[in-house]
Amino acid sequence: MERLTITTRSHEEMVDITSAVQEVVSRSGVRDGMCCIFAPHTTAGVTLNENWDPDVRHDLLVSLDDMAPASPQHRHAEGNSPAHVKASLCGSSAIVFIEDGRLQLGRWQGIYLAEFDGPRRRQVWVKVVSA
Amino acid sequence: MERLTITTRSHEEMVDITSAVQEVVSRSGVRDGMCCIFAPHTTAGVTLNENWDPDVRHDLLVSLDDMAPASPQHRHAEGNSPAHVKASLCGSSAIVFIEDGRLQLGRWQGIYLAEFDGPRRRQVWVKVVSA
Amino acid sequence: MERLTITTRSHEEMVDITSAVQEVVSRSGVRDGMCCIFAPHTTAGVTLNENWDPDVRHDLLVSLDDMAPASPQHRHAEGNSPAHVKASLCGSSAIVFIEDGRLQLGRWQGIYLAEFDGPRRRQVWVKVVSA
Numbered sequence: 001m002e003r004l005t006i007t008t009r010s011h012e013e014m015v016d017i018t019s020a021v022q023e024v025v026s027r028s029g030v031r032d033g034m035c036c037i038f039a040p041h042t043t044a045g046v047t048l049n050e051n052w053d054p055d056v057r058h059d060l061l062v063s064l065d066d067m068a069p070a071s072p073q074h075r076h077a078e079g080n081s082p083a084h085v086k087a088s089l090c091g092s093s094a095i096v097f098i099e100d101g102r103l104q105l106g107r108w109q110g111i112y113l114a115e116f117d118g119p120r121r122r123q124v125w126v127k128v129v130s131a
Numbered sequence: 132m133e134r135l136t137i138t139t140r141s142h143e144e145m146v147d148i149t150s151a152v153q154e155v156v157s158r159s160g161v162r163d164g165m166c167c168i169f170a171p172h173t174t175a176g177v178t179l180n181e182n183w184d185p186d187v188r189h190d191l192l193v194s195l196d197d198m199a200p201a202s203p204q205h206r207h208a209e210g211n212s213p214a215h216v217k218a219s220l221c222g223s224s225a226i227v228f229i230e231d232g233r234l235q236l237g238r239w240q241g242i243y244l245a246e247f248d249g250p251r252r253r254q255v256w257v258k259v260v261s262a
Numbered sequence: 263m264e265r266l267t268i269t270t271r272s273h274e275e276m277v278d279i280t281s282a283v284q285e286v287v288s289r290s291g292v293r294d295g296m297c298c299i300f301a302p303h304t305t306a307g308v309t310l311n312e313n314w315d316p317d318v319r320h321d322l323l324v325s326l327d328d329m330a331p332a333s334p335q336h337r338h339a340e341g342n343s344p345a346h347v348k349a350s351l352c353g354s355s356a357i358v359f360i361e362d363g364r365l366q367l368g369r370w371q372g373i374y375l376a377e378f379d380g381p382r383r384r385q386v387w388v389k390v391v392s393a
Binding site: 195235262 | 302335346353354
């Protein structure tokens, strides 16, 4: 398992970590297997989505904001409950297959750390399993 | 890893792929392990949900529509941002355990390709790992 | 694969299963690998979120209620479509890495069975894979 450190710059942000994850796969020497990407956080998650038009990431954050706004019924004193909700909606991990030493992603897919309560120093943990 | 091709028929649709995934498991010869199902798309996902009453799939699509409608704040020119959002909400992969060569699902669970921007030709990638 | 039985007490509830999952890992003897946690249900899911302030779990349930309310467009006769939707939003499984025989979680992360249609007897299936 490798630990990557990611510095986020905004309160909410989708950080493309595809290349960093591919580097872990390459270092592992695994040609055929699976890669698991894990965010050890409760106000950030991991998701796969479009790697081409940055507007898609913008729109994803907009929709998540609309879906999970601050609520008068929220009790958590830190005031960041929407970020916790979004982390569970995206999930804390993703799995990508490996063939010939390369992550097998769809043509438009990238791997993202989804920051919902930044800016912060975040970690992403990556494990490569041989099949 | 096997690549399945799925032709979706509607703009939004839950396609039951449980039997097709079980066939991959059977062909693999693996008796005890894990099966990972991956959608290499950014406007379709994979989810497990009820395999009995088709109304549940209908209701899931209705609720996702209500949750992630088109928004005037969306910028993506293709106009399918809600489909991208729903793909991240469902996630791009699912994991199911294997015992005695069979997918271990709950009594009411089926495996679905969740199409949010069809109809299209889609792929589902399946990998079986021996434990 | 081990099958844990969890009795939920409320209609909606986040049950902390971290210790129970760690016990499965310890019993397995695996020092380095991955643990997969699976809920064989369609109205309950598995998610990772804050293990410290119980208000976060409360707020997560509140937000999911707001996000996926009962709708006049729902057709499922059992009337629990919101629970099915929330199960797909959280997902049916989670993955956590193992090092030195311990689940590798972030400082604030716990593993939860998310009950959306209780109280009921639920199962959580846990599989530990050596890496």
